Amino acid sequence: MRYMMTYDLMETVRNTNQWLGASARSLASYPMFAMAPNPVFSWMAAWGEVTERTYQRMIVKPDWGIRTFTCEDGKDHLVEIETVVERPFGDLIHFRVNGRKTQPRKVLLVAPMSGHYATLLRSTVKSLLVNCEVYITDWHNARDIPVSDGKFDIEDYTLYLVDFMRALGPDTHVVAVCQPAPLTLAATAYLAEQDPEAQPSSLTLIGGPVDPDATPTDVTDFGRRVTMGQLEETMIQRVGFKYKGVGRKVYPGLLQLASFMSMNSDRHSQAFVDQIQRVMRNEASDHDAHNRFYDEYLAVMDMPAEFYLSTVERVFKNREIARNEFVVAGHKVDMSKITNVAVKTVEGANDDISAPGQCVAALDLCTGLPDSKKASHVEPGAGHYGIFAGRSWRDNIRPLVIDFMNANSKGGAARKAANTNAA
Known part of the structure; x- marks a missing residue:
């Protein structure tokens, strides 16, 4: 995995999911669909909004917000x-x-x-x-x-x-x-x-x-079970051409995030399902409890x-x-x-x-x-x-x-x- 191709593949997946979320939100919010009583369009728009925000936050450094x-x-x-x-x-x-x-x-x-x-x-x-x-x-x-x-x-x-x-x-x-x-x-x-x-x-x-x-x-x-060779082979990648650190060996933030999420996958999955429901009911806001927590939690950096x-x-x-x-x-x-x-x-x-x-x-x-x-x-x-x-x-x-x-x-x-x- 110590290759730029793997690093760029992860970024491609993240970028694609962000695009899919934005596309679903835009399509389902088309005014003509408001005439249809089917709730699938409301769900699709809510899913798109939550998905776009989730994947977009992964590459953004949060602001301190102490003004x-x-x-x-x-x-x-x-x-x-x-x-x-x-x-x-x-x-x-x-x-x-x-x-x-x-x-x-x-x-x-x-x-x-x-x-x-x-x-x-x-x-x-x-x-x-x-x-x-x-x-x-x-x-x-x-x-x-x-x-x-x-x-x-x-x-x-x-x-x-x-x-x-x-x-x-x-x-x-x-x-x-x-x-x-x-x-x-x-x-x-x-x-x-x-x-x-x-x-x-x-x-x-x-x-x-x-x-x-x-x-x-x-x-x-985990530190005891895994050998250093295994860690280097499975966790280390080289930064792709998109960033200034191209070629630098890192433990990618996206890979770290996958590990964080897997430790409590059920809880995280339920949190996002609940947030989609709140967006559908117009009960969510830009700074609600879910977004405050996950805007920070999802913002990861390469080590x-x-x-x-x-x-x-x-x-x-x-x-x-x-x-x-x-x-x-x-x-x-x-x-x-x-x-x-x-x-x-x-x-x-x-x-x-x-x-x-x-x-x-x-x-x-x-x-x-x-x-x-x-x-x-x-x-x-x-x-x-x-x-x-x-x-x-x-x-x-x-x-x-x-x-x-x-x-x-x-x-x-x-x-x-x-x-x-x-x-």
Whole structure:
């Protein structure tokens, strides 16, 4: 499957289905058919509308949709997204609220590079904007990155995080969500050895596979069963001529999406059947619950092949992070060198992707860190998504994270008292 022909075939299928949906919608909406009482035309138009939107969203990067923010002065302030550090595979961006004084907490959100865009953390960003200066890693779609820009594996990812932390300075609170948790821990340890003055004030790891074997799941079992040769042969393709990254080896977003959907195929199928019925009854809207969720869920990005393969091999199979044997640019990273960066882990009791036990393993690796700077939390009843974007995050986890940041800021005690009610 490592050929452009396979990549282009998938894009052709997607494009054809989008065209079929648009054609069905246009044909069934022809005014003359309104005279016929047969409901088949209403169903056909509804099917076309849902199908066209579904397949069109697969190649569109969602917008952040954060345009204004209401501050304590009661006024709506414009939110400007500015690039702080620009790199080929990802940028560091800042959500600057115009006209608002600088907030006491500088937060770096490390978004996962796992098939979806950083906009998956949109609600997380909104909740932190209330009283934080929010920065986030905005990873690029590999199909749009020319081959001349070189490779990008987990070592490169880690070094990107190191540079982002250096750019923001030591008064930063880092929050890593899901997949980047182990690599963010490694980046912090790398800084502890190479540039101690640039270490962040605190590090919060949310639902990440620091030690995948601590609590096995379907994800970890898959990583154990499949060989690297099988993964490369079945998952890796070359970008076709349509995009700037022509010839680059990637794990295509469309292939990832097929895997996502197959895990809960019955639920997804029923969701689309229900949406077609709602469109027929004129009960659907452009921003209803179905479209809000699937506009984001279906928007997938290609992942650099070397990043995907090195993640599976080194994080899941060889457990280099869990065994404290991770090497970055020829330097062996030692987690025990983290001695003054407060570390907190957050897990969901019902997380079936990164089960409880996988993330809290980070605290055992930080042998040089005093217990007073370690914290952990397991959220009862919460799944993977809920611990960073759902009700559990809003009601319980976010206040705990904010308190943790306050307690471990420069001049922590005074700052914590000043923000007691802010969370």
